[in-house]
Amino acid sequence: MPTPEAGRAPGHRVPGLPVIDPASGETFDETPDQQPHELDDAIDRARRAWIGWRADPAARTIRLNAAADAVDAAGDDLAPLLTREQGKPLAESYAEVARTAARLRYFAALTPHTRTIDDGRPVHSEIRWRSLGPVAAIVPWNFPLQLASAKFAPALAAGNTVVLKPSPYTPLATRLLGAVLATALPEDVLTVVTGREPLGAHLAAHPGIRHVTFTGSVPTGQAVAAAAAASLARVTLELGGNDAAVLLDDVDVDRVADRLFWAAFRNCGQVCMAVKRVYAPARLHAEVVEALAHRAKTVVVGSGLDPETLLGPVNNAPQLARVERLTQRALAVGARAAAGGHRLDGPGYFFAPTILTDVPPDDPVVTKEQFGPVLPVLPYRDLDEAVEAANDTGFGLGGSVWGTDLDRAAATAERLECGTAWINHHAELSLAQPFAGVKDSGVGVAGGPWGLYGNLSPFVVHRPREEGR
Ligand code: NAD
Numbered sequence: 480m481p482t483p484e485a486g487r488a489p490g491h492r493v494p495g496l497p498v499i500d501p502a503s504g505e506t507f508d509e510t511p512d513q514q515p516h517e518l519d520d521a522i523d524r525a526r527r528a529w530i531g532w533r534a535d536p537a538a539r540t541i542r543l544n545a546a547a548d549a550v551d552a553a554g555d556d557l558a559p560l561l562t563r564e565q566g567k568p569l570a571e572s573y574a575e576v577a578r579t580a581a582r583l584r585y586f587a588a589l590t591p592h593t594r595t596i597d598d599g600r601p602v603h604s605e606i607r608w609r610s611l612g613p614v615a616a617i618v619p620w621n622f623p624l625q626l627a628s629a630k631f632a633p634a635l636a637a638g639n640t641v642v643l644k645p646s647p648y649t650p651l652a653t654r655l656l657g658a659v660l661a662t663a664l665p666e667d668v669l670t671v672v673t674g675r676e677p678l679g680a681h682l683a684a685h686p687g688i689r690h691v692t693f694t695g696s697v698p699t700g701q702a703v704a705a706a707a708a709a710s711l712a713r714v715t716l717e718l719g720g721n722d723a724a725v726l727l728d729d730v731d732v733d734r735v736a737d738r739l740f741w742a743a744f745r746n747c748g749q750v751c752m753a754v755k756r757v758y759a760p761a762r763l764h765a766e767v768v769e770a771l772a773h774r775a776k777t778v779v780v781g782s783g784l785d786p787e788t789l790l791g792p793v794n795n796a797p798q799l800a801r802v803e804r805l806t807q808r809a810l811a812v813g814a815r816a817a818a819g820g821h822r823l824d825g826p827g828y829f830f831a832p833t834i835l836t837d838v839p840p841d842d843p844v845v846t847k848e849q850f851g852p853v854l855p856v857l858p859y860r861d862l863d864e865a866v867e868a869a870n871d872t873g874f875g876l877g878g879s880v881w882g883t884d885l886d887r888a889a890a891t892a893e894r895l896e897c898g899t900a901w902i903n904h905h906a907e908l909s910l911a912q913p914f915a916g917v918k919d920s921g922v923g924v925a926g927g928p929w930g931l932y933g934n935l936s937p938f939v940v941h942r943p944r945e946e947g948r
Pocket of ligand 1: 620679694699850
């Protein structure tokens with residue numbers, strides 16, 4: 480494995496960056512706080528490794544499949560470490576590891592289409608695809624491995640090399656993943672760098688990088704796009720969301736309540752495309768609140784390492800403070816907590832799963848991305864009003880419609896301004912689908928073949944039909 484220590488000046492020891500277990504609030508390990516010269520070195524090595532990696536697609540397929548096998552085999556090491564630093568229940572960490580391996584296999588099997596245009600001119604135009612060079616992958620703390628793989632799997636399959644920077648809150652499982660991948664990939668094809676800001680800013684601005692693929696918040700995404708503009712590197716941004724779930728008046732509340740609850744609370748609500756607002760017909764509003772509040776009050780909250788736990792802590796102290804601030808502000812202007820509404824006593828970053836009702840529609844807990852275990856449920860009288868409210872946001876990541884008449888639900892879903900819409904569920908993604916947000920939720924497309932092409936440039940050769948003189 481290319482160690483993060485490589486390139487460090489002899490005798491110079493930068494203190495490590497502490498990593499906190501969100502279930503206890505205590506530091507349990509540290510990660511190297513890497514410096515700009517180490518980044519330069521990693522990008523330089525990635526550039527040199529690219530020459531061999533891009534040359535042989537068949538060898539890449541074999542290596543990427545071997546990398547997937549190595550990830551699967553390392554599940555018992557990766558999953559507990561991920562839970563320790565991120566907080567999510569262990570079963571979800573295992574699922575994240577499995578998804579990482581599955582994504583490697585999916586992209587290993589994809590090849591870009593070479594095609595010839597014959598449009599009557601005296602030349603054929605042959606369209607081929609070329610890799611870009613070193614790709615910078617910058618990811619957040621909510622799904623460290625899964626989101627990293629959404630970047631490195633298509634980038635590597637396309638023939639690029641990758642410098643991957645995890646969030647300073649969740650660097651450890653990613654570093655271990657880097658070591659696991661290094662057992663199957665050629666040296667320097669993928670390097671993990673860790674450290675506090677401005678490491679990410681340096682990476683985004685680095686002239687040796689040809690594509691910056693970023694997942695995170697809108698303001699950071701804007702900073703990344705501005706930084707990458709200096710070298711005119713390609714930018715792919717997967718940013719925040721404020722997904723609405725619109726319940727129709729024929730919805731069977733009992734039938735969908737579990738799915739709706741988990742669409743909002745999975746990973747403690749720290750999901751870009753979680754349900755972050757529910758719009759329920761006024762007639763059903765109380766029943767919906769009751770069904771969700773019952774689940775919020777009874778779900779087992781605790782350390783992700785405890786097998787009984789279904790909901791872990793919030794990942795970090797600033798995020799917990801944000802969730803608390805948004806909740807308290809809503810309560811102060813008349814909202815009511817049908818469940819939760821406060822931090823949980825004891826150590827760790829725990830917040831009681833919260834269902835809010837009587838929330839003013841323009842309150843920040845509705846209009847902003849709470850990214851935590853808090854869900855406002857708003858009543859509506861007329862479906863047009865609900866669709867308008869669902870679309871009245873700067874975000875456009877996902878949305879869902881819930882009802883018994885599937886055609887009517889599908890017709891309503893068509894009206895949502897977002898990249899992915901679901902009917903009677905939310906946030907299920909296929910590896911083969913394009914994933915993209917509209918409005919502030921992103922730029923560029925990840926997932927499926929579109930994710931592969933996002934890491935390639937067309938190379939067109941025009942050749943005469945016949946040998947000319
Ligand atoms: P963040 O924007 O604070 O950080 C994301 C990453 O960027 C981290 O690795 C961070 O260290 C790095 N970073 C910080 N400043 C930087 C800079 N100036 N230049 C380059 N990199 C920099 O986001 P977060 O708090 O870690 O994650 C939560 C956000 O991520 C939420 O808004 C969530 O919706 C979003 N998200 C989006 C998706 C998606 O696919 N659309 C998926 C998951 C999370």
